[in-house]
Amino acid sequence: MNATKRGTSYGYSLYNFEVYGKAPATGAAHPAAAGPKAAALAASAGAASTGDLTDPKKKEIAMELVSSAENSSLDWKAQYTYIEDIGDGRGYTAGIVGFCSGTGDLLDLVELYTQREPGNPLASYLPALRKVNGSDSHTGLGSGFVSAWHTAAADPVFQQAQNDERDRVYFTPSVDQAKQDGLGALGQFAYYDAIVMHGPGSDPVSFGGIRATAMQHARTPAQGGDETTYLNAFLDARKAAMLTEAAHDDTSRVDTEQRVFLDNGNLGLNPPLSWKTYGDPYTIPE
Template sequence: MTRILLIGAPIAVAVSVWFGGDGEPQRPKDDPSLRISRTAAAPDPLKAGTPEQQRELEERIDALPPGLADPAKKEIAARLVASAENSTLDWRSQYGVIEDIGDGNGYTAGIIGFCSGTNDMLQLVEHFTERHPGNPLARYLPALREVDGSDSHEGLGAPFEAAWAKAAQDPAFREAQDLMRDRIYFDPAVRLAKMDGLSTLGQFIYYDAMVLHGPGLGPQGFYGIREAAMAAADTAAEGGDEKAFLGAFLDAGRHVISRQKTEQTRDSSRIDTAQRVFLRQGNMDLQTPLEWRVYGETFRIDS
């Protein structure tokens, strides 16, 4: 994991496209107030557009085909991410996994790599504890708040690791992980990709980048990477070529990966020998069979 410190999960995202009456993405030529500003820093997605514009845009997005949110495609996405995060296609076996992989983010755990140093693990445990106060992880909330933003294990350690594994045996905690994965990463990424007029593959590329880099606004976060790509190519919703834009997005993400601290976090095979392969093949709907390589290991999904 190389994600930077989270700033919270942006559910309302930056307005960068408008949709016609038929629900098809169109370049917003007639209303420049809806266009995203091309500045060096990514805009705050929570402050773009009026509430009325946001509501209408959300309705338009809801009317679009499900894309990656289709259950079969979402399962493929989960397996693709698990191959990069945990070297397995069996993502459901990862709820109880917890370790420090030495990337500076403290503990990495669960189905999406919730990290003690990047706020998403804290969000998860707070959410779970609100609904299930007596859970094994509740006593560690003060420590999680203290270590948030660092790689420290202070107040956690082996007892916390055991508590995580015990909590993962509870279906309610597994459900909480699913919910927070969707709330922090999957839903914002897919909805923003639809706003940008992207295919199912493009939606997955956004989702994977959101998981890897976190929903940060800086140059190393997801929104900063998207802004760098938009400076290099128009999105499909702006009338650009989707493959060209996704190539620029992958270039921007790979640049961030190349500047990471360790050899492990600098590995860009999830881009080079997975996502670029699908893009070169023109597999914009993520049709199976899919075959790719991550960390030198070959994976395949037949159906």
């Protein structure tokens, strides 16, 4: 747009601006032909937009990365049966993303499972789950609940319920927010991993608060900022939040996993990937 004549003494006002046209034809000049600055800008734009975690292959990578940190294994599907109290004040932590009896997401999961399959092994524990919600209490649960969880974990209906609740509460909201912020697959994963551990709230140590802290130090790509600079700010804020909780003060999933990918310039989260969590090495080949 080239504005050449003002209609008033107040200057120009632009309310809508849209561009229509076709993509460049095959054989169009390479960005480098326009000079090194244009080539660098094109490369930067490509890196920033590379990858989408909703792609099945990228989503599988995300599940394996989370499992390496949550369960010390890349076999995330083996975690449907996982359940224990890790002493973080959230009661039982269970399933593929650590649904917790003290934070409501485990209750939501069992309610969904019971809607789909009444009379399942966990249905009788719903009253107890409602009572302990918001606390670390095991009252009304205990070994019987743990045993029932293991039994239910073999049920494909329960496995699908875990998948669906993971997506509804954690995966879809975090990835959608990352896309709105202009982030590629690595940034989308950083958001997803953060919301799994810290929850979707807005307080300083929840996902929303961590993101808000990062945005105080760097602009998102959607705001015109540099993607790498913003992600470093986000990982700094994430690490600070982790260090406030004894149960999460091992920050290797940031330091020797996500930061490694970022330092390597792998904004698309493209394999091969090599990283460590809790000192254990993992690799996802090409």
